[in-house]
Amino acid sequence: MRLILLGPPGAGKGTQAQHLVQAHGIVQLSTGDMLRAAVKAGTPVGLEAKEIMARGDLVPDAVVVAIVADRIGEPDAAKGFILDGFPRTVPQAEALDRMLAERGLALDAVVELKVDEQALLERVEKRVREMTARGEPLRADDNPEALKTRLAAYRAQTAPLSAYYETKGMLRTIDGMAPIGAVSAAIDAVLKTAAGESRSTPAAVR
Template structure:
């Protein structure tokens, strides 16, 4: 399966992607992870992207499209992939369709994890991440329960930035829902429930 994962920041896309990857052996392509790695490594791309990410704004299309296209050409994506965090605009979706057409690997579904904005604000402002292994927890986790590493709050997980990210999502990304509905690819799932309940619906919808 070749899947695009849609939903606002903090909707739980990464959690559902991890379950699909484990069960179906798909390759997870997260632009957020790729960009954060570039920031951590201090690459030219990372430095360009950081100012946008810290403000909760979208990274420019040409940077993201080039990054994703290069990733899709790698052999580990041949058996199927999940795109998480891309596309974010209709223009990016059209560009992605063009690139996938060249590769003769069209999308099978656009999976939307739908969660109310206020739920997302509460989720992200209480989220903490492990510096060592990347485990995502909450303010209740003083140390990482996986590796014992330090838990910290990401710069973009404060309320002002989260609300700005949601505004950007609503204005720029929501039209993707109509785009993929028009392509008869949209699968919408209520993400404001227990993780396993959401995943059961995801599996049923994709099957």
């Protein structure tokens, strides 16, 4: 199974990706995690991304597209993957379509978590308070200023992806304000339908 999780920062993509990893035995590919690892390791990509990420802006498309193209070719991604944080722009979505087509692969679903903005701010503030209380290091972009920039980037560059996938008939929208378990159940229900649809498609028209 190959799917995309869409939703603004704090929508619960990471939490739901964890559930999907457990339930479906597929890997979570988080471009945010990959970029943070590159920053930590001080690789050329990390050096390029560091300041951009700390501000809350988007890393250039070419950089993330190259990372994802490499990553989906790894053996552990062969059974399927959840893309978390990618694509984030229409050009990234187009690049993803091309790289999947080249490999003869297709997406099963695009799942969008809908949440209201006030709740997002509260969720991110809560995450920061909890991490601070546990003595865990904060992310460089876990501050009010960078969060504002991340939300603005989401609205301007990522929100248009809903229409992009809606037009392709792939978008499934889920209420991300429901309790965690209810959101997971709703995602599972959507994926069952998506799997049923692809099974019922005759091989000849695939």
